[in-house]
Amino acid sequence: MGDTGEQTGSVRVDHEILARFVSEVLETYDVPSDHADLTADVLVAADLAGIDSHGVSRLFYYTHKLAKGLVEPRPAPRIVSEGAGGCVIDGDNGLGPVASQMAMDWCLAHAADGVGACATVRRSNHYGIAGYYARQAVQEGMIGISLTNATTFVVPTFGRKPMFGTNPIAVAVPAGEERPFILDMATSAAAVGKLQLAMGAGTEIPPGWAMDSDGVSTTDPVEGFNGGLLPLGSSRLLGSHKGYGLGVMVDIFCGLLSGANYGPELPGLVSEFEDVADVGHFFAVLRVDAFRPLAEFAATMDEMIRGLKSTPTEAGEDRVYVAGEPELEEEERRRQWGIPLEELVVGSLQQIAKSRGLVERFEQLLASGPGEGGSLP
Incomplete structure (x- = not known):
């Protein structure tokens, strides 16, 4: 099950407008519209489910590889x-x-x-x-x-x-x-994306996620990046x-x-x-x-x-979940209240928009959500 814990995004955006923005970005790299729409749908599906490590935070990676000729656009x-x-x-x-x-x-x-x-x-x-x-x-x-x-x-x-x-x-x-x-x-x-998000945010990672290059468990995401995931x-x-x-x-x-x-x-x-x-x-x-x-x-x-x-819960918990349930519930919330994008992701998307002549589309994206900050209901 993905990590669908409460997120505090710098801005929330409408999922359909986000998908359209991602698709338009990909089209500027000569990706056909149907391929761009599909890829955008896949990335936004991750964000809707609360699996932010696999969502539009990956767009920079996709565009970098397209720009370098490492992925065939057509x-x-x-x-x-x-x-x-x-x-x-x-x-x-x-x-x-x-x-x-x-x-x-x-x-x-x-x-x-x-x-x-x-x-x-x-x-x-x-x-x-x-x-x-x-x-x-x-x-x-x-x-x-x-x-x-x-x-x-x-x-x-x-x-x-x-x-x-x-x-x-x-x-x-x-x-x-x-x-x-x-x-x-x-x-x-853990997923690589979660390690990268922690690096960008400057936060520690939980013990047991990664080791450093010497083979010692670490809570430093940079050391984990240089070592490897467990x-x-x-x-x-x-x-x-x-x-x-x-x-x-x-x-x-x-x-x-x-x-x-x-x-x-x-x-x-x-x-x-x-x-x-x-x-x-x-x-x-x-x-x-x-x-x-x-x-x-x-x-x-x-x-x-x-x-x-219906399993009795352990101390401090009020509910037992089944695989997929947290993600489906998060998807319902985010379809209604928008997808929260962390400041680091917003900055990455803004940089991409500027480089591809899509600043106006990016501004429309930022204005598409119900409001800024806070946590999802």
């Missing part, structure tokens, strides 16, 4: 191999959401041929939040799975050199009257070997199975600004009704979810 992704229930897509080094949506569309279209369908993608780039794709299957009454490998920045258990990425996993499952189960998690102790679990005693194993598993599905880069073949956190990435993704869709009637399954999901939510 790719022609294609299916390079196709079989019963599976395919491999070459993303042509375009923006990650482009080939990713193509792969998810293929899975949804071919799931009816059997129990489901899966697709791998190679020669791609950062694709946003994994849950954006997985939850599309839920809308069709199916189970969605989305995995991606990422910039090499996570150390293996007992190691002190980054050997793989944060490698997130998303699984989305339909329910009946309850909200769907949407697990969207990194296999590292696997989910943080230490062997607390189960980091499990996060380590999950991270490698994602690399197998996304890198080795697709033919994309994997592990240390992928750029590091600094070199990714200078190198072509060749990121790999994996998507799958499973038909619930191939196993049992959808209505029956959905009713059972409701029972399970209600049971989990």
Whole structure:
């Protein structure tokens, strides 16, 4: 589940106007309007869900790579191999959401041929939040799975050199009257974006997120940036070997199975600004009704979810959540009250707007929200 804690933004903005601004920025880099709209939708979806580390704070990264020629603005992704229930897509080094949506569309279209369908993608780039794709299957009454490998920045258990990425996993499952189960998690102790946000804000990071270059746990985000993130679990005693194993598993599905880069073949956190990435993704869709009637399954999901939510709470807590619930509730709030953008993000967007001749659009964006400062209701 993403970090959807209360945010104090320097300004709140309307999500639709924010998406339009992002799309217009990308179009100035010769990105086709449909690709720009899709990528903007993916980034804003993260902000709506409260996963600010993967939202429009990443726009500078996208535009930098486009400007340096490290991402193809007008790719022609294609299916390079196709079989019963599976395919491999070459993303042509375009923006990650482009080939990713193509792969998810293929899975949804071919799931009816059997129990489901899966697709791998190679020669791609950062694709946003994994849950954006997985939850599309839920809308069709199916189970969605989305995995991606990422910039090499996570150390293996007992190691002190980054050997793989944060490698997130998303699984989305339909329910009946309850909200769907949407697990969207990194296999590292934290996302790279959260470390970068802490660096920009000049704040410490929690113990157990990262180590310095000497292999010592640190709360200094700069030292963590120079060292590496820890696997989910943080230490062997607390189960980091499990996060380590999950991270490698994602690399197998996304890198080795697709033919994309994997592990240390992928750029590091600094070199990714200078190198072509060749990121790999994996998507799958499973038909619930191939196993049992959808209505029956959905009713059972409701029972399970209600049971989990009715669990007695620990001291100091008033509620037990189910995966995806905090993000969906945050999305409802932010659709109504606007997306809070931290001062650092506002400054980054302003800089981009000035460089692309979109100052007026940026000013319209700032004026689009219900007000400045404060916390969301």
